[in-house]
Structure formats: C-alpha cells, structure tokens
Amino acid sequence: MMNERVSRTSTARPxxxxxxxxxxxxxxxxPWRVSPPMAKQGVLPDPYHIWLSEVMLQQTxxxxxxxxxxxxxxxxxxxNDLAAAPVEDVMAAWAGLGYYARARNLKKCADAVASDxxxxxxxxxxxxxxxxxxxxxxxAAIAAIAFNRPSAVMDANVERVISxxxxxxxxxxxxxxxxxxxxxxxxxxxxxGDFAQAMMDLGATTCTPKRPSCVLCPFREACVALxxxxxxxxxxxxxxxxxxxxxxxxxxxxxSKGRMLLRRRPDKGLLGGMTEVPTTDWTARIDGASGSDAxxxxxxxxxxxxxxxxxxxxxxxxxxxxxxDIAETDDRGWWAPLETLADQALPTVMKKAIEAAIPHVFRVxxx
DNA sequence: GAGCCGTGGTA
DNA sequence: TTACCAAGGCT
Numbered sequence: 514m515m516n517e518r519v520s521r522t523s524t525a526r527p528x529x530x531x532x533x534x535x536x537x538x539x540x541x542x543x544p545w546r547v548s549p550p551m552a553k554q555g556v557l558p559d560p561y562h563i564w565l566s567e568v569m570l571q572q573t574x575x576x577x578x579x580x581x582x583x584x585x586x587x588x589x590x591x592x593n594d595l596a597a598a599p600v601e602d603v604m605a606a607w608a609g610l611g612y613y614a615r616a617r618n619l620k621k622c623a624d625a626v627a628s629d630x631x632x633x634x635x636x637x638x639x640x641x642x643x644x645x646x647x648x649x650x651x652x653a654a655i656a657a658i659a660f661n662r663p664s665a666v667m668d669a670n671v672e673r674v675i676s677x678x679x680x681x682x683x684x685x686x687x688x689x690x691x692x693x694x695x696x697x698x699x700x701x702x703x704x705x706g707d708f709a710q711a712m713m714d715l716g717a718t719t720c721t722p723k724r725p726s727c728v729l730c731p732f733r734e735a736c737v738a739l740x741x742x743x744x745x746x747x748x749x750x751x752x753x754x755x756x757x758x759x760x761x762x763x764x765x766x767x768x769s770k771g772r773m774l775l776r777r778r779p780d781k782g783l784l785g786g787m788t789e790v791p792t793t794d795w796t797a798r799i800d801g802a803s804g805s806d807a808x809x810x811x812x813x814x815x816x817x818x819x820x821x822x823x824x825x826x827x828x829x830x831x832x833x834x835x836x837x838d839i840a841e842t843d844d845r846g847w848w849a850p851l852e853t854l855a856d857q858a859l860p861t862v863m864k865k866a867i868e869a870a871i872p873h874v875f876r877v878x879x880x
Numbered sequence: 881g882a883g884c885c886g887t888g889g890t891a
Numbered sequence: 892t893t894a895c896c897a898a899g900g901c902t
Contacts, residue, residue, distance in 0.1 A: 572887095574896090612887085647900085650898070671898090784886085861887060
C-alpha cells in the first residue's frame, strides 16, 4: 500500500488484553492478593485484607507494608476484631509505618464498618468513599479488587504509565482528571480488578521512574513517549519546595526504678496521638544550641549528641539529653519500664532520639 | 488548590 | 550525598 505516511506517527491503541496477558505471567505474589488463575475462576479476596493493605500502601512501599500487614492480620483477623481493639494498641502496632493519621482513620473506619455496616464492607465505590481514610484512589481500588467493579483506579504508578502512553505534557496534579478519563476508557468490564493491579505492577516493576524496561512492556507499540524516545520526561510535575530546617531538644529521663518518662502527643498534627519523650517545640532554626534549660524539670542533663530526622516538609535537628536516677515525681505522662519500650507507640524519630541517649535500649529483654 | 502529614529505599 | 519517590487523604 502507499499508505506510508511516515512509518508510524499514529500508534496502536493501548490494549487491556495485552496488559492482562502480561499480568498473568509477571504479576507479583503479595500476601493480600488472589493470584490471576484463582481470580479468573471468580475467587475474590477478603475485602478486609484489601482495605487494610490499600490503606497501608498509601504513599508507602510494598516492601515496608508486608510485615505490618502480616502482623495486623495475625493480631486482628477480621474488621470486627480491629473495631474491638483499643486505639492505643492500633497506634503502637502502626508505629514506624508513618503518616499516623492513617492509623487513627483505620480505627475509625473499622468502628464504622462494624457498627454501621454489620461488619461487612460496602461493595460500591461511593459507599467505600464515605468511610474515614478512604479517598478517590482507595475507594476505586477496593471496589475493583475486592468486588470486581469496573472502577477507574489511578495511583502514582498508573499516572506514570498513562502520562507516558499518551505523552501528556500537562503537569500533575492538574492533569489528573484528564489521565483518569484515559484510565476509565481503558478499564475492561472483564477482570477490572486484575487490570487495576496489572497497571500498578507495571508501573512498579517495568514502567519505573528511572530507566524503564520498555522492551518488556506490553504497551511498547502504543506508547507515545517511547515513540518519542523519552519516557523519563513523563509524568511532568510541578517543582518541589526546599525543606526548611527546624530544631529542638528532647529529654530522656530514666528513674531510679529503671523506667523512662513518656508522654502522649496531641491527637492532631504531626505524629498525632503517638508517644514521645518530653521535647521542646520544634521551631525555626536559631543560632546557638537550645540547651537543657528547657527541660521538663531540673536534673543533671547530659548532652548525648544530635539526631537529624527528615519529615515530609521539614528537616529536624534534635539535641538529645539524658538524666538518670530520677525520682518518679513528674505525672505529666507515664513511667515505662525500659523492657516495654518496644511495645510503645513510638514513631521512628523518637526511637532514634532514645537510641542516641541509651544505645541498644530497645534490645533490653523482658523479664 | 495547596499545605500538612513519615519513613525507608534507590540512584 | 543529595534528590527523588512510594497502591494518598484531609483540611
């Protein structure tokens, strides 16, 4: 034919079938997932497992989530078990995973499902979207994966795949609606749950941010960014702001009975509802060390160096002080035996500070 | 819409 | 080392 108007300015249409075939061969085996052969026989996963994993996976890597998912399911096998648990236990179990509002909302959501829905998760996107901690992405993901509904599921992986497939120049997050419309038109009525998981697996393992493995991609003949030989240019994002530096001091007090003074942070805000050692406010950096004059009480505070911890929107430099053989008179918190520190709801920054004051204290054996 | 909200892995 | 990024939601 004479239809040689350039080799191929137009590309093949993205084929959901090709992606599903790729998924059948290259899917990841994950603890909460039903494998493709089972899924094709109509086996659906436990909605509780999918909900729990999806909340844990928000802005968090699969690698980090696996151990926490196993721990939660072992300890609370059903959503009713989680609803019956004290929120303090849930926060302590979540400690280290970050974004602690997720843990508070996880508990609220479990309570709502147990109380208002008889322990049964809603099976529609709108019904799920009304639950605490379940937003646009998570409601669509649960509806698709746990209930096989044809929801348009779009996370950061899918955004990357779609932005490259169509070479979308508009920057995120403004381009989200445009991208989601593309996802919706691609989502098949058959196997929508596997399709959603396939898109995310593809983004995580093949259509990676750097050096994507385009030669292995089921969309390689349709991808406009690859045709232009520059997949790494997408997705386009707004530039990020520099992180300011804040500083403060923390005070690790150990009593003559071998217990450490701990407190509970306010429910709202940074590390909300989590456990801390007494600390100053974390303020914009000032010249000169903050010193031990801001300690919760007078004692022989010994400087134990500085801990640097990077949060999402600022870097924190904490001066660590230690005092020992203290009388347990401070009642603005509780005195915890050192061998129980591992059971406390201590976020990572606090564990780092405590470890700086007392090396290896988290390995003090019980009994 | 934009800022807030953790942590650990990777290049 | 620095920078980027991860199955986002809430206000």
